[in-house]
Amino acid sequence: MKKNGTTTKGTTRWRCKNPDCGTSTTHHRPDQTRTRDFKAFHAYVTGTASLTDIADTLNISRRTLDRRFTSLWLIDVPNTPDPNRVYDQIFIDGTYTTAGCLLVAASRDHVISWHWTKHETAHAYTQLLRGIAEPLCVVLDGGQGALTAIKACWPNAMIQQCLVHAQRVIRHYTTSRPRTDAGKAIYALRLPSFSGHPICTDLVSVGEDVHCESTAQEVHTGVPA
Structure with missing residues (x-):
């Protein structure tokens, strides 16, 4: 040629x-x-x-x-998390798309695993978590399906509700302009800290977390914790 x-x-x-x-x-x-x-x-x-x-x-x-x-x-993206790697903290959540619901487990800097499903059920979250080693702490949105799966797969892991979702729950029950004293006190827990007192969205220690829970209990029951 x-x-x-x-x-x-x-x-x-x-x-x-x-x-x-x-x-x-x-x-x-x-x-x-x-x-x-x-x-x-x-x-x-x-x-x-x-x-x-x-x-x-x-x-x-x-x-x-x-x-x-x-x-x-x-292209089939590999979804094989290291079963021997233990994370300090794992975030789990679901995102709904036109193709279904994508459940994602992630650390602070990368995605660990994911699972496609139709709804955020306990079975679906179990499929997501079963290949991952039990972490020290799990952060979730508070859904019952995720909570059930965590207790079954990671019984010793600490559970923390996402503060953003906690804010949404508070606003759902108190509205953004609560009228009662109890509602105003609860709503104040989700606002930025201007007074210097620790609140639910501005916690940096376990002691401040306990203070936040005690304040919420006192407002709800009328009895100091």
């Missing part, structure tokens, strides 16, 4: 040296093609550039780029 010009796309054309043959062809590098497409796909799913922006950098149409990405969406 010898070089015989280029195609309209600029690809080198090769022609057979045998005068009785004269076949013309081009060489293809599917490995380089797949590498190029995967790099573009990775930039798209992890960055902020749109399909149109990435297509423009590759000098192709958005529809062509979307077609190249079709098979890449089917």
Whole structure:
């Protein structure tokens, strides 16, 4: 084979040296093609550039780029957490999408495991937690399904409700403008600390946490804790 010009796309054309043959062809590098497409796909799913922006950098149409990405969406991402790694704190929560409910277990800096389901049930959360070693503490939104699964899979782990969700629960029962003294006192537990007194959303020690719980109990029962 010898070089015989280029195609309209600029690809080198090769022609057979045998005068009785004269076949013309081009060489293809599917490995380089797949590498190029995967790099573009990775930039798209992890960055902020749109399909149109990435297509423009590759000098192709958005529809062509979307077609190249079709098979890449089917890549099975490994979901095998280390069963021997013990975390100090794990956050678990569910996010509803058009494809279903995605349950996620994460540390402070990375996702540990995830599980697709239809609803946040105890069985679904059990599937999420069973491959992870019992941590020291679990932070959750307060859902019954997650709580049941934690008690079954991690009976010795401490449980902490997410403070954001705790704020929402307080606001749900007291509204943002409570009228009664009890409602105002409870609602004050979710506000930023301007007076210097520890509150539920501004805790830095176990002692302050105990103070917060005691205040809530006193407001609810009328009896000092």
